[in-house]
Amino acid sequence: MQISLFQLVLAIALAGVSFAHSSNGQALLDRRVTVTSENQPISTVLDQIEREASVHFLYSPQLVQASRRVTYRSTNQKLAVVLAQLLKPLQLDYEVKDQQIILKRQVARSTSMLMPETDEPAVATVNPVDQTITGKVTTNTGETLPGANVVIKGTTRGTSTDANGNFTLSVPDGNVVLVVSSVGFLPKEVAVNGQTTINVSLESDVQALSEVVVVGYGTQRRQELTTAVTSVSSKAIERQPVAGFDQALQGQAAGVQVTSPTGAPGAGINVRIRGNNSISLTNSPLYVIDGVPVLPTYDRELSIGNQRPNPLNTLNPNDIESIDVLKDGAAAAIYGLRASNGVVVITTKRGKTGKAQVSFSAYYGVQQLRKKIPMLNSQQFAQYYNDAQTAAGNAPAFTDINALTTNTDWQDAVYRSAAIRNYQISLSGGTERTKYYVSGAYFKQDGIALNSGFDRYNFKLNLDQQMGNRFRVGTSLNLSKTSNNGSVRSELGPGNSGTVLGALAQIPTIPIRNASGTYSINPFQQFDNPVGNLLETRNRANIYQAIGNVYGELDILKNLTFRSSLGLDFRSQIENEFITRDYPGTQNANPANRGSARTGTNQQVIWLWENTLTYNPELGDKHNLTLLAGQSVQESDRFTSGASVSGFPSNAVPYLSAGTLFSAPFSYQDQWGLMSYFTRAIYNYDERYLATLSLRADGSSRFAPGNRFGYFPALSLGWRMARESFFPKDAALSDLKLRASVGANGNQEIGAYDRFSTYSSGRNYFNGTSVVGGIAPDRIGNNALSWETTVQYNAGVDLGFFKDRLTLTLDAYLKQTTGLLTNVPLPLNAGAQSPQITQNVGDVQNKGIELGINSTNIQSEGNGFNWSTNFNFTLNRNKVVNIGTLRNDQGEEVDRVIIGDYTVTQKGAPLGAFYGYVMQGIFQSTGEIAEAATQPGQPKPGDIRFADLNGDGVIDANDRTIIGNPNPKFIAAITNNLTYKGFELSVFFQGSFGNDIYNQNRTVIEGMSDPLNQTTAVLNRWTPTNTNTNIPRAVRYDPNQNNRFSTRFIEDGTYVRLKNLTLAYNLPSAFLQRIKVGSVRAYVTAQNLLTFTKYSGYDPEVSADPFSSVGFGRDFGVYPQAKTYTAGINVTF
Incomplete structure (x- = not known):
């Protein structure tokens, strides 16, 4: 209640006859309230407290300067504590009279205190x-x-x-x-x-300020957390010129490994929290965007040139307020069946009480190829290929090397400087009852390869409306349209449309185009022209997405709140591709078959309905308890279809109807549902002894009715020793908290119908008189299938030094995943086309240590020099504990081993372990060859000698072994932020250490067996006059299989990268006041500026199979990373 100055003085005089903090007043002050204020007028905050505590404030707006804005957060605190924390910095005091609280100044030192803050002339004397x-x-x-x-x-x-x-x-x-x-x-x-x-x-007041962390269906103060949760601020995200927020997560949180396996615009990002848990299911975390769970899926059936679009790129990073990563089992257990890989909770920006604020931001940048791979010129290539021909007993291909005049640099022809730009405008503000945040954005990124790119349109709307004193409604809505030009084929091998590899392997002796204007091709071997591949392919995927929810909240009782929300995740992908008649790979084909087109659609609607009850009972001075109970129902319906056609008479009409040779179209639909119940209790005693207990039950339609529900409990405990009376108050150690937790999570991400047996048509048979059509089992189902279960143990300590100018968080964890969903072989007489069945067999373990350090190194007064540092370190060890058993040819039960094209999954080994031959050097003479184990192909001097590991005298598949590990030994990142007189400098380094990379590109561009260009490394190849080398001879057709997968192609993937360097300047406030602008910040940024590595490929942050659970760390024709320079400006009004 606002009153006049005279009324206030009268009220204080009358209140003076009684003791201000009487027993009734004390009971009033013991009431508990939860207050959240973000830059709101003090009058608004007082109104909120009035509603929460059922009290009335008496004050003069002039006396207390009620328009002053404050930012304050408090959860379930006594009113006395809230008033002390809120009013003391404002130099205000209070007295209690019945149910009224009278505000007054702490000390009246001057008559100027009577001067009202109005637009009228001041009554007091003013100099x-x-x-x-x-x-x-x-x-x-x-x-x-x-x-x-x-x-x-x-x-x-x-x-x-x-x-x-x-x-x-x-x-x-x-x-x-x-x-x-x-x-x-x-x-x-x-x-x-x-x-x-x-x-x-x-400087932060450690006792008064505590960061609020989103923990799933609620929030907690960081000081009261008992689980492993890392928060990432919006500023850390906004400073990086990237398409998606997941890219900006790299290096921001301990325990979170983020890699960009390809530099293609709009492509997917690989995020792993505390290692890989599964062999066959996704290892990506669950994302929760404003309460709506989203599990990214990169569907292969609508892949764009094998560049699957990233569904998370539909969210505008500038709309994000905070990201909280729930890393341990106890933190993620509230999400149950989908949380075994951790949870990333994303909270977008919302309106705040106050004047409307308009913000505009824009940046423009240039991207460049980070490095070129040195390749042979025309004369060098001709000499190499002549040597290879001669070694194979063939005639040289080039008679006069010096006469060659064409020297095409295909990397220069394929790659370019490409623009990147982003524009956003937002409007936010609100009143005491209505708050809003509205934004629109446009992002466009041209690819550094020809005819590639990504662009996105965003619209964001967040509304919150107070309906009376006890009811609130609101909405969160994100609309987007993304368009991905996927003409680049980056994962296909030679002999087809692998344009990235083609830019390396195409020979330099031919021009880009012939004199007739057609694309030139390799005269020795069919290998597509990479420039023609790009320019004659038109591949566009448009994705329309809506993610959001509407909610209602009702305060049933003073401390009991009911919330109901209805969420939606709608996604529609439409893809069209047209390959023209001029495509280089079809120049020699039948003219009637040239030109092809395909189209595909993928539409998915996911509904979510959730209801929760939150109760904060009053249990006395030191007991604090928050109870949560909830129910959730989620349903998904997806429909996919597609068709293709070839044989276009011209390029004028690039649609299916213009083709003449039709392929069979396809379509299918899948549906799934999830029903869940969950509960949680968060308790602390005097903010010293902390405990959280939760349980979630999930029922999934993906499993059989008798095996449908899973139960996921969690318990976490904490002891904040800094609150104990014996803890030293003035020591260097200012805060200390111990944490321990255990929690269970699940992974259900099998296909919607994988438990069923499937049948295929077209299996004809003879009935004795004629051939008739029939169907036969394709795959045998399994109603005993269940989810994969991950149980995680975590122990942590949070330390603060020097009044928390230096904080340290250390966690150790052990994560056990059991019941792995894998394909187990069946006997051939099982009757199925696919002789295997999916079962829950196998266990995987991850264990590791995480360290996070934040420090304020230098802190100066006013506009002086300030320097802060953030550092994080993660060490994770992954291994397969069990993968089942089988019987060998002798009938003995042995451990099962799963051997892939270049990996092995076996007991005791890490997931993704490289499996191949061991190179032991180069044969120098026929005598050495005669003494060595027998190798196929009649090796000659200059060929590779491979190790006979089993000692049987023959080099064969039984001599393969683990030759590399794609998992890093540790990852680390460090950010330094410096400010001085309006200038800001941010320097961000991140790196990966101890991981191996299979550089499969070298099997082509250092294989020295085909008429393809090679790297300059082959200039040091073995010849009779150059024997001191580890590079074999050049020989056509590679009779010794020198290019087999071996240690020859395993490289150290360690790197340290200057990921982001930003220099900014904030215009002086005095100047901004004159031009009526709130703030102006101009900046320049360099992304991927420097990379220190021994890796010989384009980039060590690479994977040709980025979303495979076991096949990562392979480089084969992957779109290179770009180095980016941008300049931008942020303006608020």
């Missing part, structure tokens, strides 16, 4: 020579601090900072002292001393 002070208030980490109070010491004359931390204040003379304060920060006094610009940095 006519006032001077204007401008400045900015920031945190000790350099972030702007809105709503901070700047008051002349000894008076109530002051102001508050705007949304960007800027303030303007008139002072009577140049010798006054300013008191700068903000809720959650320690106040600071600054002498003016004639200065006209004063910038102030406030």
